[in-house]
Amino acid sequence: MSKNxxxxxKGLERLLQALRALPGVGPRSAQRMAxxxxxxxxxxxxxxxxxxxxxxxxxxxxERCHNFCEEEICALCRSSRRDPSLLCVVETPAxxxxxxxxxxxxxxxxxxMGRLSPLDGVGPRDIGLDxxxxxxxxxxxxxxxxxxxxxxxxxxTAHYVxxxxxxxxxxxxxxxxxVPLGGELxxxxxxxxxxxxxxxxxx
Amino acid sequence: MSKNxxxxxKGLERLLQALRALPGVGPRSAQRMAxxxxxxxxxxxxxxxxxxxxxxxxxxxxERCHNFCEEEICALCRSSRRDPSLLCVVETPAxxxxxxxxxxxxxxxxxxMGRLSPLDGVGPRDIGLDxxxxxxxxxxxxxxxxxxxxxxxxxxTAHYVxxxxxxxxxxxxxxxxxVPLGGELxxxxxxxxxxxxxxxxxx
Numbered sequence: 001m002s003k004n005x006x007x008x009x010k011g012l013e014r015l016l017q018a019l020r021a022l023p024g025v026g027p028r029s030a031q032r033m034a035x036x037x038x039x040x041x042x043x044x045x046x047x048x049x050x051x052x053x054x055x056x057x058x059x060x061x062x063e064r065c066h067n068f069c070e071e072e073i074c075a076l077c078r079s080s081r082r083d084p085s086l087l088c089v090v091e092t093p094a095x096x097x098x099x100x101x102x103x104x105x106x107x108x109x110x111x112x113m114g115r116l117s118p119l120d121g122v123g124p125r126d127i128g129l130d131x132x133x134x135x136x137x138x139x140x141x142x143x144x145x146x147x148x149x150x151x152x153x154x155x156x157t158a159h160y161v162x163x164x165x166x167x168x169x170x171x172x173x174x175x176x177x178x179v180p181l182g183g184e185l186x187x188x189x190x191x192x193x194x195x196x197x198x199x200x201x202x203x
Numbered sequence: 204m205s206k207n208x209x210x211x212x213k214g215l216e217r218l219l220q221a222l223r224a225l226p227g228v229g230p231r232s233a234q235r236m237a238x239x240x241x242x243x244x245x246x247x248x249x250x251x252x253x254x255x256x257x258x259x260x261x262x263x264x265x266e267r268c269h270n271f272c273e274e275e276i277c278a279l280c281r282s283s284r285r286d287p288s289l290l291c292v293v294e295t296p297a298x299x300x301x302x303x304x305x306x307x308x309x310x311x312x313x314x315x316m317g318r319l320s321p322l323d324g325v326g327p328r329d330i331g332l333d334x335x336x337x338x339x340x341x342x343x344x345x346x347x348x349x350x351x352x353x354x355x356x357x358x359x360t361a362h363y364v365x366x367x368x369x370x371x372x373x374x375x376x377x378x379x380x381x382v383p384l385g386g387e388l389x390x391x392x393x394x395x396x397x398x399x400x401x402x403x404x405x406x
């Protein structure tokens with residue numbers, strides 16, 4: 001769609017190309033987005049341009065937990081109310097936010113900003129594993145809780161990270177797998193049920 | 204997702220909000236896009252910001268056909284090779300581009316930049332109907348070809364525009380509806396087949 005014989009506006013062509021940088025946006029969505037912004041939401045387009053510039057200059061990664069923030073060390077890492085003996089490892093800032101929403105964890109975090117994925121060329125360096133090991137070995141951390149996703153890649157990442165941590169004699173745990181709250185067995189997949197059986201607890 | 208108790212970076216929050224201006228982008232996609240840009244494609248984010256600014260300042264609508272362009276009158280409208288007696292009415296610049304790709308039309312265009320949609324508050328003024336009528340009545344145009352989509356709204360728009368044009372004694376036609384090229388009857392919907400039967404041509 002973006003290549004056609006019609007002499008279109010160069011600025012529009014450039015915008016169509018630039019929108020493709022967004023994940024999941026192909027030529028058709030780019031066109032729909034560009035037309036929408038130029039035709040119906042010029043204010044939104046201006047704000048988006050400025051927000052992008054602002055984020056590029058203002059947003060950085062926390063030196064300690066690797067989460068996005070605007071200071072060298074983020075507020076959570078600086079907080080004296082958090083328990084520095086617990087370190088929870090998550091894949092993304094969104095996962096961190098989800099755990100915070102539960103209000104049931106008061107330790108620190110380490111954000112991998114991804115997961116091991118050899119096929120996509122994502123290795124231990126890319127998820128900051130050396131920094132994680134360094135921090136976990138510094139003495140303050142008593143237990144590392146692996147809260148990566150229960151996808152193939154998330155599981156493989158947890159497995160690999162756990163091995164590295166155990167090799168340094170560190171205590172490692174993994175968040176529990178099981179039937180979700182409100183989950184009806186009939187609609188839960190077999191793998192989850194078999195894990196829930198295997199990891200059953202006495203009550 | 205965008206509202207959480209975690210003290211997140213303000214610049215990131217602003218970007219998450221700004222991305223919502225894109226059609227079809229909800230809180231989750233906005234998050235995925237923002238993380239991707241900040242983590243993996245900062246160059247792409249910068250280019251997108253500049254492309255947006257460039258499009259906002261450089262891209263305008265042609266005075267004659269209402270298509271996006273960078274001059275007062277677009278190259279197509281200025282071309283002496285086009286037949287000024289034919290005026291094809293389309294909903295979007297994408298539709299115009301599709302027709303141009305067929306290389307089977309050499310007349311002029313008028314882009315509605317939308318379609319009549321009373322429920323969304325899109326009336327005749329919003330699709331530039333007064334400008335279309337003015338141009339069609341100026342004397343040069345001999346036939347107006349309605350090439351709006353065969354959706355409910357596109358059909359209603361064609362119907363309404365046709366009435367207005369006929370009231371001014373102008374010749375109006377509608378592009379043909381029928382079985383698409385390569386279409387197998389088995390997989391074509393009943394409405395299309397019944398129209399194809401109704402509009403059958405002697406051969």
